Amino acid sequence: MKQLLLILSISLSITISAQTDAENIKKIYSNSLTNGKSYEWLDHLSNKIGARLSGSLGAERAVAYTKEELEKLGLDKVWLQPVMVPKWIRGLPEFAYIETLPGMTTHVNICALGGSVETPDGGVRAHVVEVQGIDELKALSPDKVKGKIVFFNRAMQADLIDTFEAYGGCADQRYAGAMEAGKLGAVGVIVRSLNLRLDDFPHTGSMTYGDLPVSQRIPSAAISTNHAELLSTMLALDPSINFFFKQNCKQLADVESYNVIGQITGSEFPDEYIVVGGHLDSWDLGDGSHDDGAGVVQSMDVLRLLKESGITPKRSIRVVLFMNEENGLRGGKKYAEIAKSKKENHIFALESDSGGFTPRGFSFDCSDEVFNKVLAWQDLFKPYLIHYFEKGGSGADIGPLKSDTIVLAGLKPDSQRYFDYHHAATDVFSAVNKRELELGAATMASLVYLFDTYGTGTK
Structure with missing residues (x-):
């Protein structure tokens, strides 16, 4: 009888937990689609600042703008991380x-x-x-x-x-x-x-x-x-x-630039870190709306959506806007270098660098054990037609964080139109669909929520 009651208790606990997760994820999607900030931020980044080639005035202005917007969110900490970057100019x-x-x-x-x-x-x-x-x-x-x-x-x-x-x-x-x-x-x-x-x-x-x-x-x-x-x-x-x-x-010659970082400190495990990010630099032909303005503003909105949805993270969650992914990966390397020097325990990192198109799912760089755990979350994403989970790559900027314990993931939007715009003058704000962008932000926030709630199970 005691064994039966234990099984029933565990089953009830799992059911309640799944219901809570579904409710919280629904709040996240609702907030993103009705009160999202990603499109507004992208409008400014693309149309008021424009191209953000490493070492350029545009990149410098983007650093200042995103830092200011993150500070407005009332995060626990916002700071700039210096990094030397190459400066290449196109000229006439x-x-x-x-x-x-x-x-x-x-x-x-x-x-x-x-x-x-x-x-x-x-x-x-x-x-x-x-x-x-x-x-x-x-x-x-x-x-x-x-x-x-x-x-x-x-x-x-x-x-x-x-x-x-x-x-x-x-x-x-x-x-x-x-x-x-x-x-x-x-x-x-x-x-x-x-x-x-x-x-x-x-x-x-x-x-x-x-x-x-x-x-x-x-x-x-x-x-x-x-x-x-x-x-x-x-x-x-x-x-x-x-x-x-x-x-x-x-x-x-190389010049100094910055990664832009904002953090919500964890309520239970403040020394366990979750990173979500995209790269702030772009090429100079368009305004970098898909590559990777979309990933930048989606990552910023992840932290805002968690706060707006009444979710108090257990672990410390950072948004990192990396500088110099396009022609050097200096920002990603610098962030990992400093994290390792401080012996920071990063358990999960998620990157968006595949455009602001309709999200389809995620790719995961992790063990089979963790991947099987992640597969159990697919049903939570099915109501949003986003449940394509596969093992594979993650993202260039979070790659330097790779270790035996961290789980790396990349958002996978529909990719059929991405290379129409990639690195070309066609990569402009008008090529981004507001709803698709906001769905991506909500999808990222939902996965971050799940990893924050349940951890990775790795040691």
């Missing part, structure tokens, strides 16, 4: 054309890749060798490449449903293409924009020269997908055509 707009005969040119849209060197004052004009990737380039003899512009034209794989997988399948040519082409004596690199649709907008992004000597570093630019198709077609008709491009970018 780039210019490029395809030349079929002397004086017969067709203008094409390009943009310098982040970290690239400038062209000589007179630009670069040369014949073009087209390749489908770095492996194909390496298979060429140096005499086929020397003195030419290498055109990397591998497209994102359209039949992959996970567009981030398609992106990962060809991002290496953008990141390391100039380094490898420079080793073979090329004079420049043009890379097909990482975009699944055909349009006229070039997409920038980071690139590297590795340890290549300065004398071998060559300018690198992205070309719009429409003009990549045009260039490829014209090369097929006449391999002797020339390509010309001019860009004025420069790498300057």
Whole structure:
């Protein structure tokens, strides 16, 4: 009889707990959809401040604005964490054309890749060798490449449903293409924009020269997908055509910037930390609304939504707005470095860096034991059509926190439109849907609530 009563007591406790969780999550969604702040914050960040390239005035203004807004929330603590970041500037707009005969040119849209060197004052004009990737380039003899512009034209794989997988399948040519082409004596690199649709907008992004000597570093630019198709077609008709491009970018000395951090101190376990965040910096072509203004304002709203919903966190919850994810990851590395030096016990970290589209679920970097525990929460998200849980990656900025005990997670919005905007002039406030953004904020707050309530079970 005692055993039966114990089982009934445990069953009743679980049922009541599930009801409470469902009620609290419903409050969170209701508050976000009827009284959210994320869209208002994003409007200011995008339209009043704009692009926030590391080391820029826009980044500096974004630090001041988000710190001020976090202070208005009445958090227990808000502070700036200094971090040295690279300062790369684009300079005057780039210019490029395809030349079929002397004086017969067709203008094409390009943009310098982040970290690239400038062209000589007179630009670069040369014949073009087209390749489908770095492996194909390496298979060429140096005499086929020397003195030419290498055109990397591998497209994102359209039949992959996970567009981030398609992106990962060809991002290496953008990141390391100039380094490898420079080793073979090329004079420049043009890379097909990482975009699944055909349009006229070039997409920038980071690139590297590795340890290549300065004398071998060559300018690198992205070309719009429409003009990549045009260039490829014209090369097929006449391999002797020339390509010309001019860009004025420069790498300057590092400057000081900041991660912006706000905290609600835990009522029961103040020395256990939960982090939610996104990156405050953006590229300079649009205003960075999807990448990653959305993640920034969603993360800020997580703390506000918990307070508005009457939830008192057991553990200390921090929002961290990381600086310099796009071209160095300095902010994420600095936060982890300081956390480890202070021996802070971080148990869970969640990042939003996949755009402000409709949330579908989460990816988790954790043990099978923890993942099985998380799967039991899926039913709480089903009323909101958000219950796609998988093991996988999390986020670049929280990655440096990885250990045997912390659980890392990434918000997974619908990704089908993300690369239409990623790193391009199209990444602007008007591309973000208010309701989708607010659903993402509520989804993040709900997961943070569950991890705060139940912990991770790791030691």
